[in-house]
Amino acid sequence: MSIEAFKSFVRERPGLIKYINSGEATWQKFYDMFELYGPDNSVWNNYLGITSNSPVTLKDVFNTVKNMDMSEVQKGINSLQKGIAYLEEIFASSKQELPKVREPKPIYKRLDD
Numbered sequence: 001m002s003i004e005a006f007k008s009f010v011r012e013r014p015g016l017i018k019y020i021n022s023g024e025a026t027w028q029k030f031y032d033m034f035e036l037y038g039p040d041n042s043v044w045n046n047y048l049g050i051t052s053n054s055p056v057t058l059k060d061v062f063n064t065v066k067n068m069d070m071s072e073v074q075k076g077i078n079s080l081q082k083g084i085a086y087l088e089e090i091f092a093s094s095k096q097e098l099p100k101v102r103e104p105k106p107i108y109k110r111l112d113d
Contacts, residue, residue: 005034006030006031010030013048015047035072036072037068038067040067042060
């Protein structure tokens with residue numbers, strides 16, 4: 001999807017702007033959601049004040065997955081994997097034993113004491 005399509009989507013739904021102004025969301029978050037889910041997904045219902053009492057069906061789940069941009073999903077998974085690897089590296093390095101520091105002998109003792 002293009003940025004122009006996203007701009008058009010936002011122009012048609014001015015209620016999204018209040019979430020930006022209040023700091024509850026960012027344009028990047030909304031754009032990522034738009035890229036991932038598309039304009040017609042139910043994820044927008046929370047932001048647009050649309051309530052739905054109907055339960056989520058298997059068909060809804062399949063439609064959501066079908067409309068996802070898999071390259072964007074893969075980018076997200078790759079970022080998550082990199083983050084986890086980085087955290088594992090930090091924790092692994094913190095578990096390494098520090099070298100023991102040799103304590104100097106007191107100056108008032110001789111070698112044969």
